[in-house]
Amino acid sequence: xxxxxxxxxxxxxxxxxxxxxxxxxxxxxxxxxxxxxxxxxxxxxxxxxxxxxxxxxxxxxxxxxxxxxxxxxxxxxxxxxxxxxxxxxxxxxxxxxxxxxxxxxxxxxxxxxxxxxxxxxxxxxxxxxxxxxxxxx
Amino acid sequence: xxxxxxxxxxxxxxxxxxxxxxxxxxxxxxxxxxxxxxxxxxxxxxxxxxxxxxxxxxxxxxxxxxxxxxxxxxxxxxxxxxxxxxxxxxxxxxxxxxxxxxxxxxxxxxxxxxxxxxxxxxxxxxxxxxxxxxxxxxxxxxxxxxxxxxxxxxxxxxxxxxxxxxxxxxxxxxxxxxxxxxxxxxxxxxxxxxxxxxxxxxxxxxxxxxxx
Numbered sequence: 001x002x003x004x005x006x007x008x009x010x011x012x013x014x015x016x017x018x019x020x021x022x023x024x025x026x027x028x029x030x031x032x033x034x035x036x037x038x039x040x041x042x043x044x045x046x047x048x049x050x051x052x053x054x055x056x057x058x059x060x061x062x063x064x065x066x067x068x069x070x071x072x073x074x075x076x077x078x079x080x081x082x083x084x085x086x087x088x089x090x091x092x093x094x095x096x097x098x099x100x101x102x103x104x105x106x107x108x109x110x111x112x113x114x115x116x117x118x119x120x121x122x123x124x125x126x127x128x129x130x131x132x133x134x135x136x137x
Numbered sequence: 138x139x140x141x142x143x144x145x146x147x148x149x150x151x152x153x154x155x156x157x158x159x160x161x162x163x164x165x166x167x168x169x170x171x172x173x174x175x176x177x178x179x180x181x182x183x184x185x186x187x188x189x190x191x192x193x194x195x196x197x198x199x200x201x202x203x204x205x206x207x208x209x210x211x212x213x214x215x216x217x218x219x220x221x222x223x224x225x226x227x228x229x230x231x232x233x234x235x236x237x238x239x240x241x242x243x244x245x246x247x248x249x250x251x252x253x254x255x256x257x258x259x260x261x262x263x264x265x266x267x268x269x270x271x272x273x274x275x276x277x278x279x280x281x282x283x284x285x286x287x288x289x290x291x292x293x294x295x296x297x298x299x300x301x302x303x304x305x306x307x308x309x310x311x312x313x314x315x316x317x318x319x320x321x322x323x324x325x326x327x328x329x330x331x332x333x334x335x336x337x338x339x340x341x342x343x344x345x346x347x348x349x
Contacts, residue, residue, distance in 0.1 A: 041295075065230050
């Protein structure tokens with residue numbers, strides 16, 4: 001079974017970058033796949049990778065990450081203007097971010113307007129086995 | 138964006154008060170096994186006569202930042218460009234020591250490699266701020282739409298660091314430069330083979346353009 005957790009933008013809107021990244025990462029470490037409204041800033045994405053690397057352990061092997069975001073060069077001027085206003089008033093709610101634990105999500109392919117998420121076969125059985133082994137050792 | 142612009146401006150002024158374009162830091166960034174170290178070796182062999190990094194078919198061979206100081210290249214017009222070449226570990230979002238076991242490494246060796254690789258990724262990200270210009274080295278045979286590629290390029294853009302995308306491994310049949318160009322239409326993309334030196338002269342010319 002794979003669990004998805006939706007994170008609305010309002011839930012992370014007022015958090016600092018570090019808290020934002022940690023909140024998302026904590027959900028992923030519970031073996032859930034995060035579907036977040038909007039996107040992190042580029043710097044936050046780099047922070048997410050950095051913090052993920054710091055947390056890598058035998059039972060956490062990292063993340064798979066993908067973002068769908070309207071590409072600015074494909075938008076006309078009116079759409080860009082509307083987007084800028086919405087950004088100013090509501091924050092950067094455009095787009096969708098998917099973050100999954102690498103132990104469950106094999107890969108996320110973006111091509112470029114659709115996302116395909118491939119899961120690992122028998123991943124939950126494997127994770128239980130690893131955890132049991134770690135507890136016993 | 139504005140903060141990034143001034144940061145870059147002040148950084149360049151402090152290094153280069155008279156505006157001469159010398160002694161830059163040229164970073165090689167990208168995902169693991171894209172060919173960063175092979176390109177670093179190609180540049181060093183062509184201009185210094187010696188290699189700087191070890192290469193391997195197993196990912197995360199480069200796990201520490203390697204710097205080669207005072208690399209000087211010349212273009213056809215006789216202009217010279219001097220820079221420090223910075224070969225960085227591949228940036229990844231996941232590292233599993235079991236992947237190294239599959240490549241034939243022993244358990245202890247694989248675990249050590251995985252640990253060092255995670256530190257390497259952190260180092261590479263930390264060094265982003267000190268780069269003056271960057272070559273993003275992608276494997277031209279692979280899907281360019283990976284979030285790691287987008288995050289690296291986005292972070293360079295946010296810091297106003299000039300970028301050239303080198304789509305490497307064009308000597309392989311599977312390489313598709315058009316897909317890389319379509320993924321990053323706002324950037325200069327050059328197909329190269331760092332291993333065999335294909336398009337390397339054009340690559341050096343583009344370095345001068347990048348450093349302008």
